[in-house]
Amino acid sequence: MTRYNAWNFLRQAVQGHRGWHPAWGAAEPRRHYEVIVVGGGGHGLATAYYLAKKHGIRRVAVLEKGWIGGGNSGRNTQVSRSNYFYPVSSSFYDHSLKLYETLGRELDFNVMLSQRGLIVLAHSEHELELNRRWANAIRMNGVDSEILTPARIGKLAPAINLHARFPIVGGFIQRRAGISRHDAVVWGYARAASALGVDIVQGCEVTGFDIAGGRVRGVHTSRGTITADRVVMSVAGHASVVARLAGLRLPITTMALQAMVTEPLKPVLDVVVISAAIHAYVSQSDRGEIVIGGGSDVYNSYAQKGGLPAMHTTVGAVLELFPSFSRLRLMRQWAGMVDVTPDTTPIMGLTPVEGLYINCGWGTGGYKAIPAGGDTMADTVANNRPHPLIREFGLDRFARGALVDEGAAAGVAH
Amino acid sequence: MLEIVGRSYARITSWHPDRVTVDRGVCLANFMLPAAVGSVSGTSRRALCIGPGDWLLMARDWRELEADGRLHSEASEQGFALADLSDALACFGVRGRAARDVLATGCGLDLHPQSLPPGRCARTRLAQIPVVIECVDVEDELELLVARSYARYLADWLADAWRGASGATR
Amino acid sequence: MLRIPCPHCGVRDEPEFVFGGPSHVERPAFGVSDLEWTDYLFGRENPKGVHFERWLHEFGCGRWFNVARDTVTHEILATYRMGEPKPALPGPGGPDALRFPVVRGS
Amino acid sequence: MSAHGPYRVARGGDSSVDAALRRGSPLPFWFNGSACTGVEGDTLASALLANGVRIVARSFKFHRPRGVFSCGVEEPSALVQWGEGAGATPSVRSTLIRLCAGLDARVPSGWPSLDFDVGRVLDFTSPLWIAGFYNKLFKWPGWSLYEPVIRHLAGFGTAPTGADPDRYETRHAHCDVLIIGGGAAGLRAAWEAAARGARTILVEQSSQLGGRAGWDGSRIDGQPGDAWVRGVRETLARARDVRILTDTFAAGHYGHGVTTLVESASPREGARPAIRERYWIVRARRLVIATGAIEQPLIFCNNDRPGIMLAGAAHAYLRRHEVAIGRRVVVATNNDSAYATARDLQAAGVEVLAIADSRRTIDAAIQGQMGKLSIPVLTGSIPVDSHGFGALSGVSIGRLSDEDRRVDEVRQFSCDALAVSGGWNPSLALFSQAGGKLSYRSESRALEPIDSPKDVSVVGAAAQPHAGTTSSGVTAIGVRISPAGRSDRQWVDLRHDVTVADLELAIREGYSSIEHVKRYTTVGMANDQGKTSNIAALEIVARLRGLPVAQLGHTTPRPPVMPVTLGAIAGRAVGDQFAPSRQLPLHEWHVAHGGVMEDFGEWKRPTVYLLPGESRAQAIAREARTVRTAAGLLDGSSLGKIEVRGPDALAFLDRFYINNLTTLQPGRVRYGIMLRESGTILDDGTVVMLAPDQFLVTTTSGNAGRIANWLQEWRQCEWPQLRVACTPVTDQWAVLSLTGPCAREILASVPTDIDLSPEAFPHLGVREGRVLGIPARLYRVSFTGELGYEINVPARSAPAVWEALWNAGQSRGIQPLGIDALMLLRMEKGFLHIGTDTDGTTVPDDVGWGNVAAAKAADFVGKRSLPLPEHVRPDRLQLVGLVGATDLAAGAHLRLASSHAATDGWITSAGRAVLSGEPIGLALLRGGRALTGASVTVHDEGRTSTARIVGLPHFDSRGSRMHA
Ligand SMILES: Cc1cc2nc3c(=O)[nH]c(=O)nc-3n(C[C@H](O)[C@H](O)[C@H](O)COP(=O)(O)OP(=O)(O)OC[C@H]3O[C@@H](n4cnc5c(N)ncnc54)[C@H](O)[C@@H]3O)c2cc1C
Ligand SMILES: NC(=O)c1ccc[n+]([C@@H]2O[C@H](COP(=O)([O-])OP(=O)(O)OC[C@H]3O[C@@H](n4cnc5c(N)ncnc54)[C@H](O)[C@@H]3O)[C@@H](O)[C@H]2O)c1
Ligand SMILES: Cc1cc2nc3c(=O)[nH]c(=O)nc-3n(C[C@H](O)[C@H](O)[C@H](O)COP(=O)(O)O)c2cc1C
Ligand SMILES: [Zn+2]
16 A cells, blocks of 8 residues: 555656556455444444454445445535534544544544544523523533534624524534545545455445344345344445345334535635534535535435425525625535434444344444444444443344434434 | 404314315305315305314304304304414415416425315425415415414514525526 | 325425324234334334335325325335225335335344 | 627427427526626526627536536536625535526636636646545644645635625425326326326426427427427416416425425516515325436546537427537537537537437438448447536547447547536435335436335336437447546446546445445535436446446435435524514513513513613513512413313313322312323313312413423323313413512402402412302412412403403502512412423422422322332432522532532522512522521532532411412
8 A cells, every 4th residue: 555645646646657556456255254244334334344453453344325425424414523512422422523533543544533622502591591501511520512603603603693583692613523535535445444454345235134043144145145243234224225235124214304505615614513402413514515414304214305395594694693694506416314312312233143243323324433433333343242431332222212312412413 | 475463363173083084165254164075165264174164264253163152062062163263374375477487496285276276275384383374366366374473583584585586597 | 206196185395284293003912022112113124115104294284094005216105085985006116015024134 | 699699509409399499589697797798598507608799607525617517407517606795505506506687607616717817736646636536635633734734725615794685485286196207208298187186286397398209309299399399388287276386396295295386486677576485295105206417427537528418408408498518519429418519519510510429320220321321330439538618618538448348449520519428317316215116227217216105106218318319220328437547537326526547446445335425435425415426426436346337336315316405395484483483462562561472382471561761670570579579470371381181181181280289179279290101290270170170270471381291291192091071172261361469459449359368268268259240260379479470361351351350550660570580489489480480300209399299099190100229329410509608690500618520500590689689599509408507608600619409498487478
């Protein structure tokens, strides 16, 4: 692997960039692996990477039915934050953000993490109190947060309209939060995993599991049967479909969540802005598009396209916050299939089938969790017990009623 | 656009599970309650079917509506809940050739006279709020019934919509 | 945008309706185990294909009713009143997809 | 040539040209600060070409000079910005701007000037800006160092600086047939639909119907194209239920027959249009796609120079605007369509030096025609390079050999324009969004429709891109990519400056799926969404991977087809109309008396009434004190109210509340709590029993609609056998809440037939009667802890009753009560506020209602969830009272002395005790009920203080005041 640095880059530039190697090997699946990871999204690839890197398990394959990153990891709005309400969430997501902070160098791939700060807006006194509760919770969890007056918000985001139909009465900021480049995260993990010997098999759909005596023995795929000692399901929107192949019924609803971008412009917005009350979040990408997200369509959908009403609500909300964006033009809209749990907290860990592990339920907010998701899943698989950070995220919590209801507590989930 | 004031309204809802969908019309205190959702019976004292087993009644005043208490007694005898909504609803008349076009700036219902001819009504969504639209006597005459607390919002919305109707894009 | 044929009002736009989740889910008797009860609360079929679900025509007749919808194409294969049985649907992705043996996770 | 620009030609070709042009009315305009003149009917692009302005833009990465490349939506280069301040509009395609006098267009790139841009140095370091360079670089010391520079270099144009001065509107529509595209094919479809009497809408994005047939000189049904178009237009204008929308483009298809359109006003000098853009949402039974095709470029070295233009565009500028794209022109093509361009240019007096055609054989008739015009045809030839520092000064044409893999025999032509045609690709984005499938066909080198969904059809050039132009015999389209020259100088995506070398690198590095290629190189991701680059990219990637093109699939043509103004999408739902608002029956009174009206969901409610010179905190304290000492009057009309009637009404309601309702008597009211099935608290409110079969349920203001739906859901779906009807009556009844020790005296001094004595009308009693002669329902309930009456009167009578109470109360010190003071009073009394003292995880026991729920034998919604292990843990968060050493703030967190947890709970409500001024609050605290008397540390924004845990309520624990 040629390292990515200025020296190598210049050398290549002089030679017309002809000497670069494939970022990841194009692999034909082998007959057997120690671990098979189903799903080549960020979580699956990161799991494979950490298995190889931290646990020395290198006979690992990532099976992706399409192209890696073609799921939600390649279609999200790139927001990373760790301002969660409950300590169990907060410590997990802050672990993730910390991994993000050094990820570019760790993977030798610039993921363009931009810790530009993220503001959560409050539109009423009541919401402000909830924000204060939330912001204080974050601090108690050892994560940075700062309550803002409307004037401060106006300074940080001059284009914002404080006197909207639902006026902005305050908010809070997590300064370490921000955005990074989603495709780069996917490719960076793939390249680093591949360099450690992981097979990345694209165009390989898992169609069934080989389960005998309550233990997983392998998977059936569109490219034949592959045996494995352990299997991780990391398929986000398809979690219910794939889990059902193993006889499991999940507490998951798959919905379409859309996002959109305007035509690119010169910098006008230097922070990420979220309004939970009117369902919109906005940032500007490094290429200059205004990246807009909102609420999901609230019914089951595997369509990978969003509905018109949700788009209208979102655009309306963005213009309430930023009236000067009215003359900008929408360039593209798309959607992903998000795997929503009843408590908006992920499902990670062991399953009733021995050797089969699950990582799903990220809903609208699992991009920020990719490094920690991969790290803790790899550890869980290697040691066959949940990593301490994800003990509360197990599938078994539902039967106990032990929900970690971030949505109910904080009212936001991205 | 004008607000029509002074009328009395009531809502009649069947509490019978088997009558939730009433197949034939019902007669209460001389009100013919039509069975089909969207149909209207009567003229100034009239009944609008807004759902299965669910009607809005209106009349010039409460006495006319109530028919000397007959409505109340006949309703409870036959298994219908009667609620006085005279103070709960506001009514706007929207008239003229542009009426349907004005409403079409905020309502996804098919407002073509074929679909909403005189003597028909529809409960639907206009300007993000629930309304009952009724085409009264002639094609160009529509009435909107809306919860009173929204009246001011809807009046402003309609006024603004009319302003837009006078200016085409070109 | 979904255009949903309400059994009482005819075809209307999606924003007139409220989605109510899967239909034909039976509420278990009070005495069931925690596992069965929480499966009723949280377990979801979430099929890729035909989904039987209920909707409320909030901005219209105020009725809840059933819809059979393909979750991939959003094609609405049937709507029927509350209390009526599931219709038989032709073609792949129909009831077959739901005949899969369901083992509950814990 | 003419005064309207040096490149304006005499009326060219035959007289059938429907030139949009009316000579004689010159229009002065500004381009980048220089004065120019065009004529009516011009687009900005045609006027610039007429004026000989060649360089109209600088490219995104390399700052290379660029010229007008097309004449339509596909334009990748000639984007401008116009307007200033709040009215600024970035990234407008100059090919779509209808010229008007005084237009001031600017190109926000190029420094010091567009013609001489120092940024051009980047072009000479182009290998540094290869695809994905940012992934390989800038990791040290950190991206944050480089990011501002990269951000600054990227992007194009500047955002407006204020609220949009223009107005937009939504328009809903329904039809039987919606036809997209007003060319010959679309017109014919509209004509047929109209003849069948169908409700028809025809949409054309340009200002003129007819499409290419309107000007290209073709004949339809034996008539000249433009005459045929006029005829059909007139027929359609007479038809009933046919709507023709020009200047309107179809933006996206959203399933279930729903298509969105954007109709634009034409710009007029000075004046703002009444509506700038109208956003149509059309529901159509049938969709006809007649969107035509978009011409594709040829790929060769330096194929991006100003002066190189699509041949069809060159033809259109000539025939529609009487503008020649140059004086000495070379034409290069891989299909028949460009020959008409050559022919008409020649006829207009432009020197056509040669036509290069990448096919080895061409149609004999065309060959003959060109021979007659003495235009040399170089078959089997393709441009390999272009020359010139700024604009084009020459091209090199090479002869293809070795099965198009090499060129030999390169010839130079010195020319000022090159018209290129790489064949036509159908515009099928809408078709694809409507569920249609596309596949690459090698004969046409285009993505063609292969599988139409029912109710969608494709006609005209959109179905068969080359049908109209390929006359006979030769149907295949020749190669469009030159095999010679440096790949890093061959542009694929002009807008994003993506070259063949970028694609090569992507494939070399294993980004081999076309989706990876797109994301790695950003080909097709710019403003034009690859309208002139996606097809070439597919072909190049297929060649590099050694696969048939069709096997690669294609990227997804997402909405919108062309960028849509955000304001148009929002329509009028901005500002006050962003969301509906509801007014209380006494709205005016509140405003007139200093009420600060704030948002509570859709409702506007008075939070506090400010007296002159008073702070908010002072006012709240004053109002609250008045309630404890005299009386306050509150407009509680927004409370949700649902009438529940029928023989089974009581049984029905009993299934929702954790309280046992079966013991409720007529004339009594009871407070109750409702749960979700998961056992968490959904809402609270009162149940009023008016008669054995008649109840009134109240809900919190924000939840009224949700609870009404909730009741209906259970009624209709789960318990259809129950005989009960629910009717929302929130708006019928105003609720005037009179509360305080003087409440009875005040009410008694207003004429009423109700016996108010405590014996006749005790706490939690309900009486119907008359107040001021108005029929009223009175409930003795209290949310403040004081004696209280909720006086329910029909909404229209509310002002009269309110005034009467107000006047009657004057002598006793009555004051209006706002929500904030109410919240303080109820907090002091330990009454719950759902959503403040509870969240989506709170179960009844957490807030002290566990025993009530446990005592109820009958089933109710949520009951089965209460004994789940998690819900009975002793260390759950429990509601307690707090007394602070200093002021407490809602949202502060708590930590117990011995605790290792990050947090042990938080303050849900806080304030100062109304009479004593002591800091008090309510909190959810881990295992809190067992800790009365202990102290906790309070953490708020890094500051800490202490508080003591106390039992509830803080005030009048015996309840004697409200029972008074
Ligand atoms: C519009 C949008 C905006 C979002 N914004 C944010 C945000 O701002 N911040 C944030 O943190 N999160 C955000 N998210 C959520 C985030 O994108 C996801 O939670 C995250 O990407 C999930 O990663 P994953 O690896 O689990 O899933 P994915 O990236 O979806 O990967 C799953 C993969 O599994 C593959 N697969 C499925 N079935 C099979 C099979 N049978 N065999 C083989 N492979 C299979 C799929 O093809 C897919 O590639 C957003 C999501 C969307 C849709
Ligand atoms: N079909 C016929 O009857 C017939 C007969 C003889 C010749 N022809 C020739 O065939 C050729 C093709 O005709 P055609 O009508 O298919 O194509 P065309 O290019 O002439 O017309 C397509 C029209 O669709 C419009 N359009 C494209 N996308 C749009 C969108 N998203 N929204 C709104 N409008 C959009 C374009 O502005 C254009 O006017 C022409 O040269 C014509 O002369 C056709
Ligand atoms: C943060 C972000 C920025 C994007 N910016 C662009 C863009 O500038 N141009 C573009 O065409 N698409 C952009 N996209 C959208 C992608 O083209 C694409 O729509 C998305 O990855 C979903 O894939 P699909 O549309 O092919 O299904 C962006 C996507 C994301 C997540
Ligand atoms: Zn209905």
